[in-house]
Amino acid sequence: xxxxxxxxxxxxxxxxxxxxxxxxxxxxxxxxxxxxxxxxxxxxxxxxxxxxxxxxxxxxxxxxxxxxxxxxxxxxxxxxxxxxxxxxxxxxxxxxxxxxxxxxxxxxxxxxxxxxxxxxxxxxxxxxxxxxxxxxxxxxxxxxxxxxxxxxxxxxxxxxxxxxxxxxxxxxxxxxxxxxxxxxxxxxxxxxxxxxxxxxxxxxxxxxxxxxxxxxxxxxxxxxxxxxxxxxxxxxxxxxxxxxxxxxxxx
Amino acid sequence: xxxxxxxxxxxxxxxxxxxxxxxxxxxxxxxxxxxxxxxxxxxxxxxxxxxxxxxxxxxxxxxxxxxxxxxxxxxxxxxxxxxxxxxxxxxxxxxxxxxxxxxxxxxxxxxxxxxxxxxxxxxxxxxxxxxxxxxxxxxxxxxxxxxxxxxxxxxxxxxxxxxxxxxxxxxxxxxxxxxxxxxxxxxxxxxxxxxxxxxxxxxxxxxxxxxxxxxxxxxxxxxxxxxxxxxxxxxxxxxxxxxxxxxxxxxxxxxxxxxxxxxxxxxxxxxxxxx
Numbered sequence: 001x002x003x004x005x006x007x008x009x010x011x012x013x014x015x016x017x018x019x020x021x022x023x024x025x026x027x028x029x030x031x032x033x034x035x036x037x038x039x040x041x042x043x044x045x046x047x048x049x050x051x052x053x054x055x056x057x058x059x060x061x062x063x064x065x066x067x068x069x070x071x072x073x074x075x076x077x078x079x080x081x082x083x084x085x086x087x088x089x090x091x092x093x094x095x096x097x098x099x100x101x102x103x104x105x106x107x108x109x110x111x112x113x114x115x116x117x118x119x120x121x122x123x124x125x126x127x128x129x130x131x132x133x134x135x136x137x138x139x140x141x142x143x144x145x146x147x148x149x150x151x152x153x154x155x156x157x158x159x160x161x162x163x164x165x166x167x168x169x170x171x172x173x174x175x176x177x178x179x180x181x182x183x184x185x186x187x188x189x190x191x192x193x194x195x196x197x198x199x200x201x202x203x204x205x206x207x208x209x210x211x212x213x214x215x216x217x218x219x220x221x222x223x224x225x226x227x228x229x230x231x232x233x234x235x236x237x238x239x240x241x242x243x244x245x246x247x248x249x250x251x
Numbered sequence: 252x253x254x255x256x257x258x259x260x261x262x263x264x265x266x267x268x269x270x271x272x273x274x275x276x277x278x279x280x281x282x283x284x285x286x287x288x289x290x291x292x293x294x295x296x297x298x299x300x301x302x303x304x305x306x307x308x309x310x311x312x313x314x315x316x317x318x319x320x321x322x323x324x325x326x327x328x329x330x331x332x333x334x335x336x337x338x339x340x341x342x343x344x345x346x347x348x349x350x351x352x353x354x355x356x357x358x359x360x361x362x363x364x365x366x367x368x369x370x371x372x373x374x375x376x377x378x379x380x381x382x383x384x385x386x387x388x389x390x391x392x393x394x395x396x397x398x399x400x401x402x403x404x405x406x407x408x409x410x411x412x413x414x415x416x417x418x419x420x421x422x423x424x425x426x427x428x429x430x431x432x433x434x435x436x437x438x439x440x441x442x443x444x445x446x447x448x449x450x451x452x453x454x455x456x457x458x459x460x461x462x463x464x465x466x467x468x469x470x471x472x473x474x475x476x477x478x479x480x481x482x483x484x485x486x487x488x489x490x491x492x493x494x495x496x497x498x499x500x501x502x503x504x505x506x507x508x509x510x511x512x513x514x515x516x517x518x519x520x521x522x523x524x525x526x
Contacts, residue, residue, distance in 0.1 A: 055417075055420075055421055056420075057417055057420060057421075081420075081421065081423060082421065082422050082423030084421060085421075086417070086418065086421040088417065088418075095465060096289070096414075097465065097468040097469050097470055097471065097473060097474050098414060098470060098471045099469065099470045099471075102410070102470055102471045102472070103414070105407070106407075106410070106411045106414055106415075106418060106419065106422060107422050108407065108422070109407040109408050109410070109411035109419060109422045109423070109424045110408070110411075110419075110422045110423020110424045111423065136469075136470075138469050138470075154418075158422060158423075
């Protein structure tokens with residue numbers, strides 16, 4: 001696949017070292033507007049670090065990262081960083097008293113808007129993700145699938161051009177995973193949002209239309225394109241290293 | 252002692268001043284208590300108490316007014332925790348413990364080397380609401396109102412940081428700055444509370460109402476509102492209770508606060524078992 005337009009996310013020779021440990025090595029990656037990208041890899045492969053670099057939550061030791069053409073960390077980027085919606089899998093303290101609607105409203109915390117406008121935005125986003133009926137429910141008591149719908153609604157109020165999803169399906173059953181991914185694909189199609197999803201679950205690679213990247217030991221070891229020959233490999237149920245082997249065989 | 256006697260006591264300016272300060276602190280300081288509990292800053296609370304003792308020791312050794320020095324030392328403490336905390340990660344426990352131990356060590360070294368009477372220094376930490384000057388009362392009430400105004404104005408950003416610092420950052424909130432601001436507010440509140448109305452009241456007006464609200468509320472807004480309501484109730488009932496049975500106000504307020512927390516927790520436990 002060739003792209004004539006500039007990448008919306010660009011990593012150029014990015015490396016991260018923490019306390020002498022090489023976490024990421026020479027990452028070169030271009031993600032273009034409107035792409036669906038799935039990054040797979042075992043625990044410790046560096047997937048979450050990559051996401052945090054793009055978000056500006058961590059700094060690279062070497063290399064450069066650009067989002068929408070702006071260098072991450074620059075003053076221009078600071079003004080637009082809320083255009084990225086982020087979902088992570090941090091467990092919320094079960095005693096933390098916060099309603100689903102309040103969680104969604106956190107997406108608007110960095111914006112100046114009237115109370116009425118915020119309430120309308122929150123309601124609209126919760127309708128889009130099918131969780132409007134959960135507005136006054138305590139977030140910590142929701143099911144995994146409901147929590148993820150609320151989290152995506154939180155991202156949507158930010159009106160994002162990019163969604164970064166770090167292991168969003170980890171706590172979902174197979175049916176819940178399919179429903180969640182279908183919702184993400186719908187948002188991608190209807191709103192043109194670029195989606196980058198990180199997962200250790202190779203089974204998700206069976207979905208067509210996703211560009212597939214594999215990370216291992218801090219490196220991008222494979223960059224596939226949306227490819228049904230690979231994506232529909234039903235035997236792919238083992239480790240990600242096995243998946244890398246499949247890619248190599250396919251080539 | 253009946254209600255008329257209590258009203259008669261309030262005719263005395265020091266009693267009235269103490270009651271007003273207690274009500275202001277009891278109603279608005281729990282807002283800071285919510286941050287102490289939710290951001291797990293209990294260790295910071297002890298570090299601030301120790302550095303306040305260091306400030307008091309330095310002030311007495313140098314013949315200075317204690318409160319400004321206590322506040323100054325605590326500002327330095329928070330700056331140290333904020334700066335070094337960035338290097339060691341989001342968990343401030345280690346760095347706060349380091350400063351907590353260092354400051355108490357330094358405090359006793361100053362007390363010894365400069366022949367400062369330890370009792371006099373410690374006495375500064377046990378404030379008395381009935382011994383407040385008009386200036387003390389003005390400072391405490393003003394600070395309590397300032398806390399409320401800041402919480403109302405910055406509510407979305409504060410609650411975003413309270414929920415998750417990373418998500419707050421990605422939503423465009425300057426989460427590092429807000430978090431450091433919260434640390435300063437906690438430090439100043441604890442220093443003022445200890446220096447003016449006493450360390451015993453610290454838990455009653457700061458921690459207990461926030462804990463009660465944590466049990467009873469279902470939403471973030473409810474958490475803050477109920478913390479204020481609980482603090483107000485604890486202060487009023489505790490004050491009347493203390494005067495009624497002739498015990499120190501700080502003891503009365505603390506006993507009422509603790510009993511209220513116990514009662515609310517028990518009711519919550521029973522409700523959960525029957526749910």
